[in-house]
Amino acid sequence: MVVKVYGPFYASPKRVLVCLVEKEIEFETSPIDLFKGEHKDPEFLKLQPFGQVPVIQDGDYTLYESRAIIRYYAEKYKSQGTDLLGKTIEERGLVEQWLEVEASNYHPPLDNLVIQILFAPELGLPSDPKIIQESEEKLGKVLDVYEERLSKSKYLAGDFFSLADLSHLPFTYYLANSMEKEYMIKDRKHVSAWWDDISNRPSWKKVLQQFGAPF
Amino acid sequence: MVVKVYGAAYASPKRVLVCLVEKEVDFETIPIDLFKGEHKHPEFLKLQPFGTVPLIQDGDYTLYESRAIIRYYAEKYKSQGTALLGKTIEERGLVEQWLEVEAHNFHPPLNNLVLHILFASALGFPSDPKVIQESEEKLGKVLDIYEERLSKSKYLAGDFFSLADLSHLPFTQYMVTLLGKEYLIKDRKHVSAWWNDISNRPSWKKVLEFGTPF
Numbered sequence: 001m002v003v004k005v006y007g008p009f010y011a012s013p014k015r016v017l018v019c020l021v022e023k024e025i026e027f028e029t030s031p032i033d034l035f036k037g038e039h040k041d042p043e044f045l046k047l048q049p050f051g052q053v054p055v056i057q058d059g060d061y062t063l064y065e066s067r068a069i070i071r072y073y074a075e076k077y078k079s080q081g082t083d084l085l086g087k088t089i090e091e092r093g094l095v096e097q098w099l100e101v102e103a104s105n106y107h108p109p110l111d112n113l114v115i116q117i118l119f120a121p122e123l124g125l126p127s128d129p130k131i132i133q134e135s136e137e138k139l140g141k142v143l144d145v146y147e148e149r150l151s152k153s154k155y156l157a158g159d160f161f162s163l164a165d166l167s168h169l170p171f172t173y174y175l176a177n178s179m180e181k182e183y184m185i186k187d188r189k190h191v192s193a194w195w196d197d198i199s200n201r202p203s204w205k206k207v208l209q210q211f212g213a214p215f
Numbered sequence: 216m217v218v219k220v221y222g223a224a225y226a227s228p229k230r231v232l233v234c235l236v237e238k239e240v241d242f243e244t245i246p247i248d249l250f251k252g253e254h255k256h257p258e259f260l261k262l263q264p265f266g267t268v269p270l271i272q273d274g275d276y277t278l279y280e281s282r283a284i285i286r287y288y289a290e291k292y293k294s295q296g297t298a299l300l301g302k303t304i305e306e307r308g309l310v311e312q313w314l315e316v317e318a319h320n321f322h323p324p325l326n327n328l329v330l331h332i333l334f335a336s337a338l339g340f341p342s343d344p345k346v347i348q349e350s351e352e353k354l355g356k357v358l359d360i361y362e363e364r365l366s367k368s369k370y371l372a373g374d375f376f377s378l379a380d381l382s383h384l385p386f387t388q389y390m391v392t393l394l395g396k397e398y399l400i401k402d403r404k405h406v407s408a409w410w411n412d413i414s415n416r417p418s419w420k421k422v423l424e425f426g427t428p429f
């Protein structure tokens with residue numbers, strides 16, 4: 001029985017895909033077209049009542065929220081593929097800390113930039129320069145903290161690649177490639193080296209190759 | 216060596232306190248006065264570079280982000296005090312799912328209500344009725360999904376109390392006591408029963424002795 005992942009073309013589901021590749025877990029994908037509103041179909045809402053992707057089905061087990069799904073698989077297949085949670089409970093604590101930083105400090109301003117710069121034009125909505133400016137400032141401050149942290153350890157949670165780094169891949173891909181904001185990474189030496197490292201992992205390249213750049 | 220928790224008076228640190236009480240872990244608290252800007256002092260920023268509370272120190276181990284800290288202690292003291300992660304990996308997966316729902320769907324609109332209704336004047340920005348209305352609508356929709364979920368299981372992740380429920384305590388306390396929005400809970404039968412249950416746990420009553428979160 002292979003894992004089924006809904007919505008592989010979008011960014012948040014790519015967190016799950018890259019995790020499954022790192023853990024050497026077989027999966028199949030089921031496309032969901034957000035632009036057609038398929039995530040609000042009653043059948044889909046039975047699986048994911050908030051109407052978002054990703055969702056996974058694994059036998060009769062259903063789970064949503066990308067950062068919950070990656071934790072689940074990292075734990076379930078602890079000794080298969082790349083170890084993504086650190087070796088000790090203390091290392092895992094730091095993985096959790098940086099996963100939370102990604103979700104609560106890094107993601108919200110970056111998500112605003114993505115919506116304002118990439119999606120507003122696509123959806124025919126006006127974009128708001130004030131939100132863009134404020135979000136860029138916030139994100140810059142977060143990246144300054146990352147720069148300092150990454151000057152001391154190779155990855156966010158320590159000297160090992162983990163879910164904390166992996167969780168940054170899909171949305172940072174936008175930042176580094178699609179929004180003319182790559183200087184936010186390039187201007188910070190350690191952040192830049194870190195991004196080169198994690199974005200060149202075979203797992204991420206495979207996800208991009210099979211499912212395209214996130215949009 | 217007891218765990219040191221910084222900022223016990225505020226809401227997010229209370230997630231950590233209630234978890235430590237449930238896990239029967241000894242702790243002491245170190246006050247941080249946000250209104251005096253103590254969270255932006257260089258000494259504090261060395262420990263927590265983003266300048267927020269909570270932060271814990273446990274021997275020479277330092278950790279921040281409330282939902283990371285509670286996961287750490289729930290795991291470290293798995294077989295002490297209340298089990299908060301479920302019994303199987305699948306149950307833990309559901310605990311993680313509802314912890315994420317709390318963080319991404321429930322918390323942001325509620326936090327907006329807290330900021331605009333309670334703190335706008337203290338923080339010196341105008342409270343925006345449009346934000347208040349939109350946030351209340353969003354929160355209402357989230358609570359409709361909770362109502363449906365809680366009609367099928369006693370707690371969010373299943374028939375066991377977990378971190379997922381615990382994580383809702385501090386900010387939901389604002390909602391029912393200080394925001395005048397208790398009807399958002401009371402009007403939903405299963406949400407209301409769930410709130411009565413979790414907010415009456417001895418652990419939470421004990422934490423409220425540190426004051427209602429503000």
Ligand SMILES: N[C@@H](CCC(=O)N[C@@H](CS)C(=O)NCC(=O)O)C(=O)O
Pocket residue numbers: 010011012013034039051052053054064065066067319
């Ligand atoms: N916190 C959720 C967020 C998921 C999310 O925002 N997914 C987007 C696609 S990347 C989506 O489904 N958007 C449609 C919508 O929210 O209506 C997770 O990490 O799984």
Ligand SMILES: N[C@@H](CCC(=O)N[C@@H](CS)C(=O)NCC(=O)O)C(=O)O
Pocket residue numbers: 104225226227228249254266267268269279280281282
């Ligand atoms: N995601 C953080 C949020 C912590 C947070 O927002 N703490 C508030 C007090 S409840 C704070 O320190 N605010 C001061 C500030 O952000 O300047 C966590 O859960 O630990």
